[in-house]
Amino acid sequence: MKAIYAVPATLLLIYRAHSRNSLTPAGIFAAALTAVAHAIHPWNLPFVLLVVFFLAGTRVTHVKEKVKSSLTVHSKGTSGGEGPRTHIQVLANSLTASILCLLHAYQLHLRQQALTAVTVASSRSSPTGSAELGTVCFSWGGDLLVIGIIANYACVAADTFSSELGILSKGEPRLITSPTLRKVPRGTNGGVSLLGLGAGLLGSVIIVTTAVLFLPFCNESTAGRLGGGDVWTTEQRRTLILFLTVWGFLGSVLDSFLGGMFQRSVKDIRTGKIVEGEGGVRVLVSAGPNPNSxxxxxxxxxxxxxxxxxxxxxxxxxxxxxxxxxxxxxxxxxxxxxxxxxxxxxRSSFGDERPSRVVESGWDLLDNNDVNFLMAFIMSSGAMAVAAWYWGVPFGSAFATS
Structure with missing residues (x-):
């Protein structure tokens, strides 16, 4: 992406995050590094996806913020709700995409160098009939890394929309890991509702629509140029849109499953509400010695x-x-x-020695940030694997640098 666009856009995002207290100071620094990793890519697509995810994610976070803060309690005893996001939360959502962006940017750089060398050699051998150098475009059966980048943001956007809007559902969510789909308090990891699932689908649609608008598809105008590839048909584009949209939605479902299974949800006995950890970290449950021992x-x-x-x-x-x-x-x-x-x-307990916090569901193996990163990595890798199978190309070609 050209620096004349990337630098002002990055500064505006930093100012917005600081003025609205959307990110902690460390979170702003991590976001700036993430923006640089995306801006290095010669296409506008990665940086635009990052911006759209950030703006859309912060927007839904502030939807009925006061109402959502009353539905859970903070681990420090105050009302719940989403505070400024930390650097860990930023990296959990964007680290996989950042790595894929840097790798794909390097691949495009090598290809552009090869195209330039071919053009120079062609002009020397035939000055009047040299081939026209074009931009490396996204061809049918093309780069798998591009699929991974889009899938990452489709999934994390779907998860963000599902979490931030699903909690506003009128009915109690149902635990996705429960054989009976039992009802659980709002904010429980693994709790799903129709509103949350619909919101997740909306988040995926927003990202995929943005991706299709900014993807440099190979078309008839690039077919005869060096760097041009197989032209996309309308049906092929529809297939890509449908696949990525559904895949992003499935990412939010996978996040709910991982959270319900491997992330402990703690309920406050006094209020019956879920306790939220600051910055997505684990919530501790007091387990002191038995005072009757x-x-x-x-x-x-x-x-x-x-x-x-x-x-x-x-x-x-x-x-x-x-x-x-x-x-x-x-x-x-x-x-x-x-x-x-x-x-x-x-021990933190009532006068009758009962604990004030109990485990509602889940094993204490991962925190919220671990779950988000694991989901993004699995879904990005899975999307590339499915595309490789569908296009009939080796999965290892995604990471080839020669």
Whole structure:
């Protein structure tokens, strides 16, 4: 992409992210690097896809923002909702596409060099009949990396739209990993609704439509030039549009499945709402020692006795914080003051010792950023594999540099 367009556009995106608090400072830096990786590509397509995804994603994030913030709770105890995105979140959505952009830009650079060499040699041998040098275009059965780039943004856009708009569904979502599709609180990882699925399809349509408008398809005007390839027919374009649109939609479904299976959802008992981790990180569930255990009382008594013998604290402190010995069924039982702020083993719980947070679903193997990156990588690679099979070209040709 020409620098005269890329530089101002990147600066405007940075200003917008900063003024609207869409990204953290580290997130802005990561986004700037991502923009540079996309702008290096000679086609406008990658940079435009990045811009459209960023603008559309931030737009749906702010749709009924106050309503969405009341549907979940923050891990720090405040209301939920999406805060500024971190550098990890930026990279989770765009790292795969950035790598593919850089690799494809390098491939196009090598091809352009080869075309230039052929043109020079042709002009020397036949000055009056030299071949006309054209831009390397996207031919039917062409570059697999281009399919991977578009698939990446179609999938992450579908996932963003599904998450941000699906939570506004009137009914409770259903857990996609549950055999019975049981209802779960809004914001549960793996929870799906008709509104969320429809929103995901809309996000995919937006990206694929943009891609088709900016893809330099090989056509009749480039067919006779060096760098020109097989011309796309109308039916072939429709096939590409349908495939990428459906593939992006399936990406949001896969993200829901991975999240429901491998990402733990934590529910706040007091409100019945899902607890959201800041920046997509894991939400901790308190799992301290059992305050009724013998080990806990023994260590607690030792702490209080040591404090009294050393002269620290007062008798009133000992009365307030020391363990009490009571008779239960003829046997003595030692109890502690569970509200003692000096007790490092206190659990976050109600007065009846029940935990304030419980696991709603999922294994604690991945956080939200891990799930997003894994989904984007799988779907990008899968789209290239399907295109390679359909076009009858080796999958390894996507990464060839010679």
């Amino acid at each position: 013998v080990e806990h009382f023994t260590s607690k008594n030792a702490h209080v006795k040591a404090a009294l013998l050393s002269g620290e604290g007062s008798d009133s402190d000992a009365v307030e914080h020391a363990d009490a010995t009571v008779a239960v069924d003829g046997e003595t039982e030692t109890r502690t003051n569970k509200y003692d702020p000096r007790d490092k083993h206190r």
